[in-house]
Amino acid sequence: MSRGSASYRCRGPATAIPLLEKTMTWTGSDLLLDLLARAGVRRLFGVPGGPLLSLLDRIDDHPDLEFVLAKHEEGAVFMAEGYAQAGGGLGVACVTSGPGTMHAVTAAASATSDGAPVLLLAGQVPVPHFGRGALQDSSGGDWSADLVGMFRSVTKLSALVTDARQLEFLTLRAIAAATSPVPGTAHLALPVDVLAGPAPRPDVDAGPGPSHPHPDPAEVRRLADALTSAHRPLVLVGQGAKIARAEPGLVDVAERLGLPVATTMKGKSAFPERHPLSLGVYGTYGMSQSTHEAVLDDEIDLLLVLGSSLGEVSTVGWDERLVKNRAVWQVDVDRRQLGRAMSVDHVVQSDVAMLLDALTDELDRREVVRPGPPPGGSGATPVEEAAATTVKHPPVGALQGSAVARVLDRRLPDDTLLLVDNGNALCWVGEHYRSGAGREIYCSLNVGCMGYSVPAAIGVALARPDRPVVAVVGDAAFAMTCPEIHTAAELGVDVMWVVLNNAGNAMVSNLQEVMFSRSPGSMYAAPIDVAGVARGFGARATVVRTATDLEAALDQVLDHTAPSTGPVVLDVQVGPDEVAWSLRARAEALKVTA
Structure with a gap:
């Protein structure tokens, strides 16, 4: 897959409200951005809003920082998570107050669960306006949502900065919490007057990195x-x-x-x-x-x-x-x-x-004899046995999800960075796609949020622009975060999404069929035109109906001799009825807890 290179710079408003009037005074935004640059941060993913305007304005003047404009706050945080998962360092997301911050809760919880170092910077109304009915006030009390308290249950640290003199200490503490030996999300609520007002110059010594426990x-x-x-x-x-x-x-x-x-x-x-x-x-x-x-x-x-x-x-x-x-x-x-x-x-x-x-x-220090090959049969591992059963063409009916995973296993290069979304995609990739020899795999489990892989793949591609980036996602998960394909198109990044289009929530439907012999409420009345949606967001898109078509589409996208093409979506038509072996075990667990 050829790699594109594009830079998207934030452009601030031509005029600003008096509180955010542009000045050469060193502000809280300047201090914050300086601390982030010292920590090695190069990109901030976010969605703009009034309380963030001074921060965005200063980013535009900072030579070492790039702002990536997302379409939704959850997408911004998932991009930051993917960036961190792929080794890009601390992932940073910026969101505005009120609903902007609320939208980020799920993805912030996901990053913490997945052990990804993410710093979430959330705008807030001015401190003097707390409790006075300010638009999108989320400072707590009995008048608004307490977002600092809400984030405490899903992050390593959640704090409100009420004075610019706190900003350096709390920012460094948040970075340390996010990048600790047990990494996760740290959340800072930043009132507009703290960001726009004067602030002290930094007096920092970054010191050593996080200390990892050594074994006894x-x-x-x-x-x-x-x-x-x-x-x-x-x-x-x-x-x-x-x-x-x-x-x-x-x-x-x-x-x-x-x-x-x-x-x-x-x-x-x-x-x-x-x-x-x-x-x-x-x-x-x-x-x-x-x-x-x-x-x-x-x-x-x-x-x-x-x-x-x-x-x-x-x-x-x-x-x-x-x-x-x-x-x-x-x-x-x-x-x-x-x-x-x-x-x-x-x-x-x-x-x-x-x-x-x-x-x-x-x-x-010991005389340990290296054993021979593992005993039994041909010596083939379960993964090798699954790969050996590959069939290029399903005998009848629609292309199956398991066959798609097997084609990906055969066709994707050994340096591929593969993301897998929640749903049946996990089952097929988990069983039939072999990792190793440079292949890395990223997913988001425990929180299990659908739609993770669409924005996260963008973060991965920005962190590792020298590697092919592919995401496998179901159509229901695709529907939740697909607007971020527009972000990829604006950036010109080379990401390929393989969408398993089976007209609905097939994993849920499969579980319902196993448990209750029917599946109300899970499947769509009409399938999504995934290729049409993708083209509307600026990506190239191809409809795939057979394994042969899939192999040809993959070969075309992964052609290293071809010029950069930007984001690509493969709308892979698969049947909804194939049930993964492991999903039956999940059904049994649900029966016990039901």
Whole structure:
């Protein structure tokens, strides 16, 4: 996929209200932007509004900062999340007061759940106007929504800045909270008089980066003893390992000890799935029957959990067989996750990459014989077995979602950055698309917000302009955030969205059919013209009906010799009735809790 280069600069109003009159005085906006630039921030994603005008005006004069105009506040925060997930550093989103800030709550919660460092800057009415009926006042009390309080439950820090003299301290504290060893969203409410009024010059020393917990050497030795003495150990890898960039150490330890490795859906791409020790994805989404059986094998006597909180999705509804009759070790940088969800025998608070490095050093001091290939059959892993069943043309009827994922597995380059939206796309990509060898995968689970991948892909593309960026999204999720395609068109970024168009909320419909043998209220009366919508927003679009058409469309978009084309949408017509194997396990979990 060829890469485009475009810069979108914010242009402030020709005139401003007296409170925001342009002046050469050093203002709160200047101080804030200076602190962000010192922290390495280069882009701010946002939607404008009155309380933000002084900030936008100053961005336009700042040589190191670019403002990306989103179409909706949720989209702006998801762009910032994607930017952070792809290694672009701190993602920053700007929203205005009242409904602008309210719209950002879901995406802010998602970034915190996904461990993405995001700073949310929210405008607010002037401090003297709190409680006086100001337009979009959201300062709390009994007169308006308390957005600072609302964000406290979904962020690492939520604070109101009422004086410019607080701005430096609270901004640095918010950046530190967002980029801590357990990253997430930090929220600052910024009244217009704080941003537009005079402020002190910065007096900062950024100091060292966040300190990650090192493992206790004694715990490392005990873990090495347990792994080398276990009869059939198994590793389950979660998002924490992916955030820690632990793949090299994980591959080394797995190969030294012959450890089969499964990942959660959020941990997918933390271990290469073409590796002979890979079992693929375990959990509600993406799991195959062979993976399920391999992980729950009665002969497994030790389970090492690396960077997973063992939540509902990662454990198929907290299936006790995952931890029963085996020694369970859990490693996580966040001590709050240790032993929180399921019974474990040993806990280690540590950054996963650091733990694996220490474990490697410990194994170096021992005489550990490297085992041969894993026993059994042809040696094919569950992921390889799924890939081997690829069919280019479904025998009858519409193109199936699983076949789309298999085509993507064959056709996408090894350096692809793939985003997956919530819905059946998770199941198909989780089971049939192999990560590793440079392929990275990003998703947004726990909060599970539909529509994440449309804006997040834009953030990923801006953070990693040298890599192909592809998002797989259902038509219902596409409908929620598709206006951000216009943002991609304005920026000229090369992003490809593969939209599984099956005329509605097929995952919900599938669950309803499994549980109740009918599916009222889930499917559309008429399908969305996804290609037409995409063209209206300025993207190229192609309707795809067969696997052959899909392969041809992918080859055309990914042609490195072709000039930059900007955003592309593939409107892939798929049938709604294919039910993923893992979705049946989800239905059983819902029956228990219903």
